[in-house]
Amino acid sequence: MTVYSHSRLSTYENCPLQYKYRYVDRLVEKRDSIEAFMGSRCHESLEKMYKLLLNSRMWSKDELLDDFRSRWEREWHDNVFIVRNDLRLEDYYNQGLKALSDYYDHYHPFDRDKTLALEQRVEVDLDDSGRYRLQGFIDRLSEEGVGNYKIHDYKTERTWKTQEHFDEERQLALYQIGITRMFSDIKSVELIWHYLIFDKEARSVRTKQQLEKLKINTIHLIQEVETATEEDNFPYQESALCDWCDYYNICPAKKHMHLTEKMTPREFAEDEGVQMVNRYIDVKDAISELQAEKKQIERDLFEFCKQLSVDIVRGSTHRIKVRREPIYKAKYSASRDPREEERFYKFVRECNLYEELMVLNSQRLNKAIKSDDLSPDIKKALLEFVFLEEGKPRFTPSKLKKNEY
Ligand code: SF4
Incomplete structure (x- = not known):
């Protein structure tokens, strides 16, 4: 049975692929962001002091x-990286x-608790049933008066969060559930x-x-x-967390970025991928x-046709036919009146036109009205439900015949 942790679940929430690399494929990258390195050293020193x-x-x-x-000197290694x-380095x-x-x-x-x-x-x-279980580590657990427990967490983040965030934060609340097994008072x-x-402190109950x-x-x-x-x-x-991701160099979204970051300007300009993207x-x-x-x-062509009262304009090798045919539209689509829509479909069903018109679009409607299959009575009745509107101009080019050159 897998025992989860808050950070394991957070990894999934932030990026499922990062989760796969870390927890399914178990790819271990021996590198630390400077923020993580500095945070670990602060945690260790405070732990030692309280011990x-x-x-x-x-x-x-x-x-x-x-x-x-x-600790900084002792733990320092070459795979500590700085993103910002x-x-x-000295700033951190x-x-x-x-x-x-x-x-x-x-x-x-240090005598408040x-x-x-x-x-x-x-x-x-x-x-x-114990089917869903998590584990975690509390930075410091303290008591302030009998039975009043405090769960402390040290953060070295540079972004302050809202009280709403702290009141919904998952990690320490899960630890609260965890300590109920440890104390009866x-x-x-x-x-x-x-x-x-x-x-600065943030608190939540x-x-x-x-x-x-x-x-x-x-x-x-966990089920997800x-x-x-x-x-x-x-x-x-x-x-934004990608810049700190241990799998930046193999992730399909970032691998090419990673490869090009290391290139000289000349290599960059000659890279096949760079060239294709630029061309694209x-x-x-x-x-x-x-x-x-x-x-x-x-x-312009449409205006030209209107002024000259022509439908076809010739060029050197082609001609273009410019047509603007009026089209039929259902009245209910303009009025948006549901009763009118209901009447229309009632009529369509009664006239056995449901197959053709159940999904109504102007092409289907115009095809039905113009077809010879409808009896004059039905066509007349159908025209009661529609109105004519100016259609969009259509431009149809065709090659000039030999004798038209
Ligand atoms: S680089 Fe970004 S997208 Fe790729 S695995 Fe890491 S967090 Fe996910």
Whole structure:
């Protein structure tokens, strides 16, 4: 049985193909975005600090920052990549230091609550049978007065979210379901996100009903993932997150982008794909221009025919017949009166014209009226339901005969 996690489900929601690469094909890419690298180091340093606090040893702020510095150096590897070109490596490093320094100042001496666990694994049963199960890790679990639990999550994102987002956020709410298995004295549970870059907290509290609804929605999502897996149906979904995707270089939507990014200007200009796309766009633009020109000529030709009272205009090798025939239209289509429409179809059924006119369009209607198959009486009656409208001009070119040159 597959045990899911919030991040596994989020991956599917963001891009099913990324999910397939990571969880079905198990393609492991040993690379880290700088944001993920910096976030992991902040998490590790805070975890270490709280671990020592559990053993009654309180770090100074310098010790916390030194820990971050040494982890950064120790864990650094060549596959850390930077996407944003407005920020440098040092900017991320300094941001990490500032985030931890602000956190320390904000919460020191860390006695607002009692830490119970760090990186605590939780299992979340979504149904009674245990068929749908998730697991996750709580950054820090604490208690503020007996039975009042706090689930903390550290974020190093640079985008602040709305309260509505936090009140609907899935991950910590699932962890809340998970901790109900761990404690029997729960009076309240609060979900807290620490946005380290902003030195700001977001909080949310969930009702029992909200948690039940969340369980059902999450089961539905898991069922969707399982159906996709059975059918091997994982379409890619491009988004702003693609730039951070580990599979950018093999994804069908991005592989050619990836290949061309590494090319010299000369290689780029000579690339077959680049050339075909450029040519295609040139041709498409030229066709659009020609179509606009054709429409203008048709308008001019129509006016020319009207002024000269002619239907056919000759050129050097061809002639063009310009016709504008009036067409019959059903009255109900103009009035949009449902009673009129009903009367029309009643008549059509009574006259056995239903086959021809059940799906009404002007071509069918005009064909029926003009055909010789209708008796004069029926045709007369049918004409009561229609009116004549000027049709669109039609332009029919044909080659001049030899003697017309
Ligand atoms: S690059 Fe984008 S579209 Fe392709 S797999 Fe990754 S997230 Fe999906």
